Amino acid sequence: MLKNLSLIALAAALAVGAGYAKQSTVKVVIPITRTPATNGQQMFVAYCAPCHGVDGRGQGPVASALKQQPADLALLSKSHGGRFPSNHVVAVLEFGDGNPARGGTAMPVWGRLFGTMDQSPTQSNMVAMRISNVSRYVETLQAK
Numbered sequence: 001m002l003k004n005l006s007l008i009a010l011a012a013a014l015a016v017g018a019g020y021a022k023q024s025t026v027k028v029v030i031p032i033t034r035t036p037a038t039n040g041q042q043m044f045v046a047y048c049a050p051c052h053g054v055d056g057r058g059q060g061p062v063a064s065a066l067k068q069q070p071a072d073l074a075l076l077s078k079s080h081g082g083r084f085p086s087n088h089v090v091a092v093l094e095f096g097d098g099n100p101a102r103g104g105t106a107m108p109v110w111g112r113l114f115g116t117m118d119q120s121p122t123q124s125n126m127v128a129m130r131i132s133n134v135s136r137y138v139e140t141l142q143a144k
């Protein structure tokens with residue numbers, strides 16, 4: 001059982017479609033390997049940095065292939081009156097940043113992806129732990 005699930009997690013990959021002009025579509029595939037749920041930094045580097053950059057400023061290696069530019073995560077506190085908006089970040093990670101008016105977004109729904117990573121009776125706690133630890137790490141990246 002455990003073996004099967006870790007295989008699924010290791011095989012998981014993010015496919016991000018980016019429209020170019022009208023005809024061609026570029027597909028960026030970000031492989032997702034399982035990292036410890038307790039390590040926010042490791043999760044950030046593995047799952048977020050491809051788009052948001054290791055410093056969170058939005059200049060990750062695949063950013064230029066995206067139609068919609070990744071947010072500058074270091075400005076979250078600044079744009080929220082000087083307080084890190086952890087509830088907002090947790091909600092975006094859990095449910096996605098889909099804005100129907102904009103036809104959705106390239107920002108993956110992490111709650112769903114994290115849900116495939118751990119096999120345990122307390123699985124939803126593991127998802128919450130991952131989200132909380134990633135959010136706390138993003139807080140450490142805030143511009144002063």
Ligand code: HEC
Nearest residue numbers: 016047048051068069070071089092097105106107108134
């Ligand atoms: C495939 C590229 C991609 C990956 C990978 C990705 N993001 Fe994003 N993210 C985006 C884009 C694009 C936006 C901008 C969406 C928008 O403006 O609606 C965004 C927006 C966000 C926002 C909302 C910012 C705001 O101003 O409200 C947060 C928070 C965020 N990302 C955190 C993360 C974290 C944490 C991870 C890793 C677990 C991650 N993202 C991984 C592309 C990505």
